[in-house]
Amino acid sequence: MTELSGASRPSIGDYLIRRIRETGCRHVFGVPGDYVLNFYAMLDRSPLRVINTCDEQGAGFAADAYARMQGFGVVCATYMVGGLKLLNTTAQAYAERSPVLVIAGAPGYRERERHPLLHHRDPATAFREIDRVIAEIVRTKRPGCIELPRDMVDMVPVGDLPSPVPVAAARDGRPADEVVERVAAVLDGAERPVIVAGVEVARFGLEPAVRELAARTGIPIVATFLGKSAVDETDPRYLGVYSGAVGDEAVREYVESSDCLLLLGVLLTDVNLGGNTAVLDPERMISLSAGGCSIGREACPVPGLELLPALARRSLRVHDRSTAPTPVRERTPAFAPTPARLTTERLVLALNAFVDETTVLIADVGDAVMMSMDVTTRAPGRFLCPVYYSSLGFAVPAAVGVQAARPDLRPLVLVGDGAFQMTGMEVSIAARYGMNPIVFVLNNAGFGTERPMIDGSFNDVAQWRYHLVPTLLGSGKGYLVTTEDELAAALAEARKSKELSVLEVVLAPDDISPQLRRLCRRLAEGVKR
Secondary structure: OOOOOOOOOOOHHHHHHHHHHHOOOOEEEEOOOHHHHHHHHHHHHOOOEEEEOOOHHHHHHHHHHHHHHHOOEEEEEOOOOOOHHHHHHHHHHHHOOOOEEEEEEEOOHHHHHHOOOOOOOOHHHHHHHHHHHHHHHHHHOOOEEEEEEHHHOOOOOOOOOOOOOOOOOOOOHHHHHHHHHHHHHHHHHOOOEEEEEOHHHHHOOOHHHHHHHHHHHOOOEEEOOOOOOOOOOOOOOEEEEOEOEOOOHHHHHHHHOOOEEEEEOOOOOOHHHOOOOOOOOHHHEEEEEOOEEEEOOEEEOOOHHHHHHHHHHOOOOOOOOOOOOOOHHHHOOOOOOOOOEOOHHHHHHHHHHHOOOOEEEEEOOOHHHHHHOOOOOOOOOOEEOOOOOOOOOOHHHHHHHHHHHOOOOEEEEEEEHHHHHHHHHHHHHHHHOOOOOEEEEEEOOOOOOOOOOOOOHHHOOOOOOHHHHHHHHOOOEEEEEOEHHHHHHHHHHHHHOOOOEEEEEEOOOOOOOHHHHHHHHHHHHHHOO
8 A cells, every 4th residue: 555645635525535446446335325325426536436236135245256256345224224234244254264344324423422332433544444444444354344433434544644554464474485495395205195175276376386386296175165266266286175085086085195285275174175075184185375374283383375476486295196087177078069958967068168268267155066076177266266265145146346456358157046135136237237147047946956965845935037037127137047958059140239138947856966965965964962
């Protein structure tokens, strides 16, 4: 952040907008309300573009996706009724390390003076607090909140303007060098090491360092669910997604038989590791993450990911990877459509053929994310999902955030019918702002993830005619897809279209991917205990 000139005395609202722009952010998502209307008016006059969503939850998900693509996202909502709706999306951003700034409108500063039970804020510290919160969001890749009393938006505080808060303090490099030496020694001594790339690789922009390390050493790479597309999935050393017993069997066997697992930015959570089906020996693990570092069971007092560039530059042993399995992408058959009824298995093959380097694949929770495991993205950072926090309804509003951040890319959304009914109307926002995502609504008449665990009428959802949504909006085109031929035709037309496309893909209620079936079997064991 650059220091502001003392000759220019901005208001608190102007200062906040200026600092947001200095992160590279150019959009603010939200829903206006009484306590934040004056700030919205200021935003409307500013270089930032406001994208109004149908609901605050949609705004939060859009800002989260924007942050994942661009590096910093902003959502703005009013007091209580708006802010409380952002609790879920902010919790997800925290869990999955997404740098989102929440701006919450609030009762005025003078109103608080009259009512001492209301929390007191000092306008003299506003600039410094804005700098501190934004710097922490950038440094930690986690959300932060600024409460903005409505009568402080235009207030010009007295006193000196603050110097910018440094994003990260300098660290003593000597202990870090020692840890790099130890990690290098373990890698050199291993016979079959594997790099496991996690989501923090993407959040902290470390994909080039991971690829350099793999290229210099020949060590194969796998990714976790949440880390999918953190590295280039077309890299010759990339094998596929590792997710315990849920994922590809050849990848699972190779990873679990490795004598050294180098975990880079991996979140060790249940669904991220295949519903606790992963079999990873801590004694054979080196974990470098934003929160720390461990070699075997020994914790080292350094931020692990900061070691990765130095490790990638070291002269390390070149490993033989001839025993590694053929990458999943090379074992995926081509898709040749037939008049047959469409199945989940054939849909995955069609998606593989359709996705290119301009596609951002966004998967909602459920079979949408499970079937995505075997769809190869064509460039780093081209896959988004909330598989750790697992909040339904992420994908459609995420498409709005993605296309706002990267209008040169086109979102391809996979969302179940249940999740679409939660936030699917955010497609109207995409249409309003001239965006053209391709939205697959997987219509299997309910919550397909839960049916294999415990079924009942509670898993059913209301039946919508999803392909008619564009007709309702008066924008875009809808497609009803029941066969492979219909899918191929719809995809060909959607690729050429510059408008929103909604494909209602009708699947049998019991037609789920092999990955989801294995996960549900595992989850059902816990549900039925």
